[in-house]
Amino acid sequence: MIEEKRSNELRITSIQHFCVGDGPGIRTTVFLAGCNMRCLWCHNPEAVIEDIFKYSVLNVSESELFEEICEDKMFFENSGGGVTFSGGEPVMQAIQLKRILKKCKTESISTAIETAGNYALKILDSILDYIDLIIWDCKAVSREVHIKCTGVSNEQILENLKVISSKNKTLWVRIPVVWNVNITEEEMNHMGKYLTRIMPERVELMPYHKMGISKYDQYNLEYRLRDIEPPTNEQLKLCCNILKQYDINATYE
Ligand code: SF4
Numbered sequence: 001m002i003e004e005k006r007s008n009e010l011r012i013t014s015i016q017h018f019c020v021g022d023g024p025g026i027r028t029t030v031f032l033a034g035c036n037m038r039c040l041w042c043h044n045p046e047a048v049i050e051d052i053f054k055y056s057v058l059n060v061s062e063s064e065l066f067e068e069i070c071e072d073k074m075f076f077e078n079s080g081g082g083v084t085f086s087g088g089e090p091v092m093q094a095i096q097l098k099r100i101l102k103k104c105k106t107e108s109i110s111t112a113i114e115t116a117g118n119y120a121l122k123i124l125d126s127i128l129d130y131i132d133l134i135i136w137d138c139k140a141v142s143r144e145v146h147i148k149c150t151g152v153s154n155e156q157i158l159e160n161l162k163v164i165s166s167k168n169k170t171l172w173v174r175i176p177v178v179w180n181v182n183i184t185e186e187e188m189n190h191m192g193k194y195l196t197r198i199m200p201e202r203v204e205l206m207p208y209h210k211m212g213i214s215k216y217d218q219y220n221l222e223y224r225l226r227d228i229e230p231p232t233n234e235q236l237k238l239c240c241n242i243l244k245q246y247d248i249n250a251t252y253e
Contacts, residue, residue, distance in 0.1 A: 025081025034092035043212025047088035082110025101130035192246035205252035
Protein backbone atom coordinates (compact mmCIF):
# COMPACT_ATOMS: atom_id res chain seq x y z
CA MET A 1 0.00 0.00 0.00
CA ILE A 2 1.35 3.43 -0.92
CA GLU A 3 1.76 5.67 2.08
CA GLU A 4 -0.02 8.98 1.97
CA LYS A 5 1.39 10.53 5.13
CA ARG A 6 0.64 14.22 5.37
CA SER A 7 3.68 15.08 7.46
CA ASN A 8 6.48 17.18 6.02
CA GLU A 9 9.09 14.58 6.89
CA LEU A 10 10.61 11.95 4.68
CA ARG A 11 11.79 8.59 5.94
CA ILE A 12 15.23 7.93 4.54
CA THR A 13 18.02 5.44 5.17
CA SER A 14 20.92 7.42 3.72
CA ILE A 15 22.09 10.19 1.44
CA GLN A 16 25.07 9.52 -0.80
CA HIS A 17 26.93 12.42 -2.35
CA PHE A 18 29.06 12.41 -5.50
CA CYS A 19 27.46 9.28 -6.96
CA VAL A 20 28.05 8.37 -10.55
CA GLY A 21 25.76 5.89 -12.26
CA ASP A 22 22.35 6.78 -10.82
CA GLY A 23 21.74 9.04 -13.80
CA PRO A 24 24.01 11.38 -15.77
CA GLY A 25 26.80 13.41 -14.18
CA ILE A 26 27.60 13.71 -10.50
CA ARG A 27 24.57 13.02 -8.36
CA THR A 28 23.29 13.04 -4.84
CA THR A 29 21.31 9.86 -4.26
CA VAL A 30 18.69 9.83 -1.53
CA PHE A 31 17.55 6.41 -0.35
CA LEU A 32 13.95 6.49 0.83
CA ALA A 33 12.51 3.87 3.16
CA GLY A 34 9.61 1.58 2.38
CA CYS A 35 8.97 -0.86 -0.43
CA ASN A 36 5.99 -2.98 -1.42
CA MET A 37 8.11 -5.69 -3.02
CA ARG A 38 10.41 -8.29 -1.48
CA CYS A 39 13.09 -9.11 -4.04
CA LEU A 40 15.13 -12.15 -3.06
CA TRP A 41 18.39 -10.35 -3.83
CA CYS A 42 17.53 -6.94 -2.35
CA HIS A 43 20.75 -5.40 -1.08
CA ASN A 44 18.99 -2.62 0.80
CA PRO A 45 16.98 -4.57 3.41
CA GLU A 46 17.38 -1.63 5.79
CA ALA A 47 15.08 0.34 3.43
CA VAL A 48 12.57 -2.50 3.00
CA ILE A 49 12.11 -4.64 6.12
CA GLU A 50 9.95 -2.64 8.51
CA ASP A 51 10.99 -4.69 11.55
CA ILE A 52 14.43 -3.06 11.43
CA PHE A 53 13.38 0.50 10.55
CA LYS A 54 13.95 1.53 14.15
CA TYR A 55 17.66 0.94 13.54
CA SER A 56 17.98 2.14 9.96
CA VAL A 57 15.48 4.89 9.19
CA LEU A 58 15.89 8.60 9.81
CA ASN A 59 13.09 11.13 9.62
CA VAL A 60 14.25 14.28 7.88
CA SER A 61 12.21 17.37 7.18
CA GLU A 62 11.71 18.37 3.57
CA SER A 63 13.57 21.61 4.18
CA GLU A 64 16.57 19.86 5.79
CA LEU A 65 16.80 17.42 2.93
CA PHE A 66 16.41 20.14 0.34
CA GLU A 67 19.20 22.18 1.93
CA GLU A 68 21.50 19.16 1.84
CA ILE A 69 20.70 18.52 -1.83
CA CYS A 70 21.36 22.18 -2.67
CA GLU A 71 24.85 21.97 -1.15
CA ASP A 72 25.91 19.95 -4.20
CA LYS A 73 24.34 22.25 -6.75
CA MET A 74 27.66 23.45 -8.10
CA PHE A 75 28.71 19.84 -8.83
CA PHE A 76 25.41 19.16 -10.57
CA GLU A 77 25.83 22.22 -12.76
CA ASN A 78 29.42 21.42 -13.70
CA SER A 79 28.75 17.76 -14.50
CA GLY A 80 25.21 17.69 -15.88
CA GLY A 81 24.18 15.80 -12.75
CA GLY A 82 21.40 16.18 -10.22
CA VAL A 83 19.52 14.38 -7.50
CA THR A 84 18.25 10.79 -7.68
CA PHE A 85 15.62 9.42 -5.33
CA SER A 86 16.05 5.71 -4.84
CA GLY A 87 15.28 3.29 -2.05
CA GLY A 88 13.37 1.21 -1.19
CA GLU A 89 10.62 2.46 -3.42
CA PRO A 90 10.66 6.28 -3.43
CA VAL A 91 7.12 6.51 -4.80
CA MET A 92 5.84 4.98 -1.52
CA GLN A 93 6.29 8.52 -0.14
CA ALA A 94 4.77 10.23 -3.15
CA ILE A 95 3.30 13.25 -1.35
CA GLN A 96 6.53 14.30 0.33
CA LEU A 97 8.54 13.29 -2.73
CA LYS A 98 6.42 15.53 -4.94
CA ARG A 99 7.05 18.54 -2.71
CA ILE A 100 10.79 18.02 -2.68
CA LEU A 101 10.93 17.35 -6.43
CA LYS A 102 9.04 20.60 -6.98
CA LYS A 103 11.53 22.49 -4.83
CA CYS A 104 14.41 20.99 -6.80
CA LYS A 105 12.83 22.15 -10.04
CA THR A 106 12.48 25.70 -8.70
CA GLU A 107 16.28 25.62 -8.23
CA SER A 108 16.76 24.10 -11.71
CA ILE A 109 18.17 20.90 -10.19
CA SER A 110 17.83 17.92 -12.49
CA THR A 111 15.81 15.12 -10.91
CA ALA A 112 15.61 11.35 -11.30
CA ILE A 113 13.79 8.56 -9.54
CA GLU A 114 14.67 4.89 -9.47
CA THR A 115 11.47 2.91 -9.18
CA ALA A 116 10.17 -0.63 -9.47
CA GLY A 117 6.77 0.66 -10.62
CA ASN A 118 4.50 -1.41 -8.39
CA TYR A 119 1.66 1.06 -7.73
CA ALA A 120 -1.32 2.70 -9.40
CA LEU A 121 -0.16 4.74 -12.37
CA LYS A 122 -1.99 7.86 -11.18
CA ILE A 123 0.49 8.11 -8.28
CA LEU A 124 3.46 8.33 -10.63
CA ASP A 125 1.45 10.64 -12.91
CA SER A 126 1.07 13.05 -10.00
CA ILE A 127 4.85 13.58 -9.77
CA LEU A 128 5.85 13.08 -13.38
CA ASP A 129 6.03 16.78 -14.24
CA TYR A 130 8.87 17.23 -11.76
CA ILE A 131 11.02 14.29 -12.88
CA ASP A 132 13.60 14.52 -15.67
CA LEU A 133 14.72 10.89 -15.70
CA ILE A 134 12.95 7.69 -14.70
CA ILE A 135 15.13 4.68 -13.97
CA TRP A 136 12.83 1.67 -14.07
CA ASP A 137 13.97 -1.55 -12.40
CA CYS A 138 12.55 -4.38 -14.45
CA LYS A 139 12.95 -7.63 -12.52
CA ALA A 140 11.23 -10.11 -14.85
CA VAL A 141 8.67 -10.17 -17.63
CA SER A 142 7.26 -13.63 -16.92
CA ARG A 143 4.57 -13.32 -14.28
CA GLU A 144 5.54 -16.53 -12.46
CA VAL A 145 9.23 -15.58 -12.34
CA HIS A 146 8.33 -12.13 -11.05
CA ILE A 147 6.12 -13.52 -8.29
CA LYS A 148 8.76 -16.07 -7.29
CA CYS A 149 11.50 -13.41 -7.12
CA THR A 150 9.66 -10.38 -5.71
CA GLY A 151 6.55 -11.70 -4.00
CA VAL A 152 4.22 -9.72 -6.28
CA SER A 153 2.77 -10.00 -9.76
CA ASN A 154 4.06 -7.72 -12.50
CA GLU A 155 0.91 -7.05 -14.54
CA GLN A 156 0.47 -3.52 -13.25
CA ILE A 157 4.22 -2.84 -13.40
CA LEU A 158 4.48 -3.80 -17.08
CA GLU A 159 1.35 -1.86 -17.95
CA ASN A 160 2.69 1.20 -16.09
CA LEU A 161 6.02 0.95 -17.89
CA LYS A 162 4.28 0.78 -21.26
CA VAL A 163 2.26 3.91 -20.50
CA ILE A 164 5.25 5.80 -19.10
CA SER A 165 7.31 4.96 -22.18
CA SER A 166 4.74 6.74 -24.33
CA LYS A 167 5.20 9.98 -22.37
CA ASN A 168 7.83 12.49 -23.21
CA LYS A 169 10.23 11.43 -20.43
CA THR A 170 13.75 10.12 -20.48
CA LEU A 171 13.52 6.48 -19.46
CA TRP A 172 16.28 4.06 -18.51
CA VAL A 173 15.61 0.43 -17.70
CA ARG A 174 17.71 -1.53 -15.24
CA ILE A 175 17.62 -5.30 -15.19
CA PRO A 176 19.08 -7.08 -12.17
CA VAL A 177 20.82 -10.20 -13.41
CA VAL A 178 20.69 -13.04 -10.91
CA TRP A 179 21.48 -15.96 -13.11
CA ASN A 180 19.01 -18.85 -12.90
CA VAL A 181 16.95 -16.88 -10.38
CA ASN A 182 15.25 -14.08 -12.34
CA ILE A 183 17.32 -14.37 -15.53
CA THR A 184 17.77 -17.29 -17.90
CA GLU A 185 18.16 -17.27 -21.68
CA GLU A 186 14.41 -17.74 -21.98
CA GLU A 187 13.60 -14.88 -19.61
CA MET A 188 16.08 -12.60 -21.39
CA ASN A 189 14.25 -13.29 -24.63
CA HIS A 190 10.95 -12.35 -22.96
CA MET A 191 12.65 -9.20 -21.72
CA GLY A 192 13.97 -8.34 -25.20
CA LYS A 193 10.57 -8.86 -26.82
CA TYR A 194 8.86 -6.73 -24.20
CA LEU A 195 11.44 -3.93 -24.39
CA THR A 196 10.96 -3.53 -28.15
CA ARG A 197 7.62 -1.95 -27.22
CA ILE A 198 9.27 0.36 -24.71
CA MET A 199 12.54 1.34 -26.39
CA PRO A 200 14.14 3.04 -23.36
CA GLU A 201 17.01 5.45 -23.97
CA ARG A 202 19.32 3.12 -22.08
CA VAL A 203 19.25 -0.42 -20.75
CA GLU A 204 21.62 -1.40 -17.95
CA LEU A 205 22.25 -4.91 -16.72
CA MET A 206 22.92 -4.91 -13.00
CA PRO A 207 24.96 -7.99 -12.14
CA TYR A 208 23.98 -9.59 -8.84
CA HIS A 209 26.56 -9.16 -6.08
CA LYS A 210 26.88 -10.48 -2.56
CA MET A 211 27.70 -7.23 -0.82
CA GLY A 212 24.26 -6.98 0.77
CA ILE A 213 24.63 -10.23 2.71
CA SER A 214 26.47 -8.59 5.60
CA LYS A 215 23.43 -6.37 6.18
CA TYR A 216 21.19 -9.43 6.53
CA ASP A 217 23.67 -10.87 9.00
CA GLN A 218 23.92 -7.60 10.87
CA TYR A 219 20.15 -7.47 11.36
CA ASN A 220 19.75 -11.22 11.82
CA LEU A 221 17.52 -11.55 8.75
CA GLU A 222 17.11 -14.62 6.59
CA TYR A 223 18.91 -14.37 3.21
CA ARG A 224 17.75 -16.95 0.72
CA LEU A 225 20.36 -16.53 -2.04
CA ARG A 226 23.46 -17.37 -0.02
CA ASP A 227 24.48 -20.08 -2.49
CA ILE A 228 23.94 -18.00 -5.63
CA GLU A 229 27.05 -16.62 -7.31
CA PRO A 230 27.31 -13.37 -9.33
CA PRO A 231 26.80 -13.89 -13.08
CA THR A 232 29.90 -14.63 -15.11
CA ASN A 233 31.12 -12.35 -17.85
CA GLU A 234 29.94 -14.93 -20.39
CA GLN A 235 26.44 -14.92 -18.94
CA LEU A 236 26.33 -11.12 -19.03
CA LYS A 237 27.60 -11.10 -22.61
CA LEU A 238 24.96 -13.65 -23.52
CA CYS A 239 22.27 -11.37 -22.03
CA CYS A 240 23.60 -8.44 -24.11
CA ASN A 241 23.66 -10.57 -27.25
CA ILE A 242 20.09 -11.74 -26.71
CA LEU A 243 18.92 -8.15 -26.28
CA LYS A 244 20.86 -7.14 -29.39
CA GLN A 245 18.67 -9.51 -31.42
CA TYR A 246 15.81 -7.19 -30.44
CA ASP A 247 17.80 -4.07 -31.37
CA ILE A 248 18.42 -3.21 -27.75
CA ASN A 249 21.91 -2.19 -26.70
CA ALA A 250 22.50 -2.99 -23.07
CA THR A 251 25.49 -2.11 -20.95
CA TYR A 252 26.86 -3.56 -17.73
CA GLU A 253 29.76 -2.86 -15.42
S1 SF4 B 1 12.14 -3.22 -5.35
FE1 SF4 B 1 14.26 -2.62 -4.90
S2 SF4 B 1 14.19 -1.93 -2.77
FE2 SF4 B 1 12.29 -3.08 -3.12
S3 SF4 B 1 12.76 -5.15 -2.46
FE3 SF4 B 1 13.20 -5.03 -4.65
S4 SF4 B 1 15.37 -4.56 -4.80
FE4 SF4 B 1 14.73 -4.09 -2.69
